[in-house]
Amino acid sequence: MSYIGTMRITVECYGASQRWCGAELVSLDLGETATVADALGRLAERYPELALRRDTVAVAIGDEIVASGRTLAEDERIALIPPVSGG
Amino acid sequence: MSYIGTMRITVECYGASQRWCGAELVSLDLGETATVADALGRLAERYPELALRRDTVAVAIGDEIVASGRTLAEDERIALIPPVSGG
Amino acid sequence: MSASSRLRQGALNVAEWLTRPMPSHCGGLAVFAGTVRDIHEGRAVTGINYHAHTALAERRLAEIEAEAAQRFGAEVSVAHAVGELKVGEASVVIVVRAGHRAEAFAACRWAIDTLKQTVPIWKEERYADGAARFLEGTPIKTVKES
């Protein structure tokens, strides 16, 4: 549910971003033309540990890394991809 | 069996040296102070294909490569080690 | 998770990737496996919990195979574990079949180095004192950038 002129998205927090945000899933209410950068900005306001590392975090939608200018849609899910450590 | 003042040794021919010498085993009669170099010299006289490649061939006794100055003994077996191609 | 998936739940069995016969035009097989070590930065490690972004990780692992095939003229298979692994267990396996050893080694090394920079997987280390933490990693790159 969201107010007129706003949309709600879900943020999936992977790896250490679960610690920074304190949860695996975070809901965000954003303006209806909001971009990935706007979502990250909102998260950075809320979570200081994420703010410190914002430049190292990528965002995925589905199986793609998306650009920060990508416009979001109501009910979309985005994934925070902090620095990776596989192998 | 060997004459007084001579000794007989056996040469084991490995790899392509079997082709050069036409056999896997060759008997050589040498003087009693003969060295590895003397044995190779005798083989080179007998087998022109070996003579052409003499500088590339090593000689082993047991599990050791021996120097060309090594003195041989009656009934000793030496092995010709042509350029190797394992792997 | 399907059997053909490159991400597998639990520890990998390296031998499982070696059952396919060598193509007759190939002379060199190179394999790398990464396993969980008992010490990291001086702390006693009891295991690692591997987390992945499944959809993107599967895609990136497939891209690594395709890119390595193109760059090195080799057949490359890549697999990575997710979930809890104990010390000594294998978290990643790279298998390369190539014409000769130079390409086999080069493709294998490139694949593991690239995997560590491009695949969304995270190590959560567990320590003997009961603590756990996500390791610091490297900002994700694309396979083409690597």
Added chain:
Amino acid sequence: MSASSRLRQGALNVAEWLTRPMPSHCGGLAVFAGTVRDIHEGRAVTGINYHAHTALAERRLAEIEAEAAQRFGAEVSVAHAVGELKVGEASVVIVVRAGHRAEAFAACRWAIDTLKQTVPIWKEERYADGAARFLEGTPIKTVKES
């Protein structure tokens, strides 16, 4: 030829060298296997007969393991086949267990490169037209020189 011998009669089974568990202080396993290719210098190959000077070859293979362990701080196992092998079959296997991947790859590459220069083994290639010949090789060196 004993089971603990590094020279084996007939083709090697790579998986057999991977059954031993990884030591807990090791994080990287690198494996190389060489297999018989179907073409060499434009000729159709049906198989290779590997000949060895057994005593010296066993000694040299053991020296390669010891020298690699010392140079790279790794555990290294080396095995080589003798006798008739068909296309696709493995003639040599190198297995390295090391702390990290850099040493694992370096030791594995060094071991196979050194083996080819220091171990008295000869390939007699068999061709589709019925011919056979010993390949040209490289004058034998010691492991320390390599």
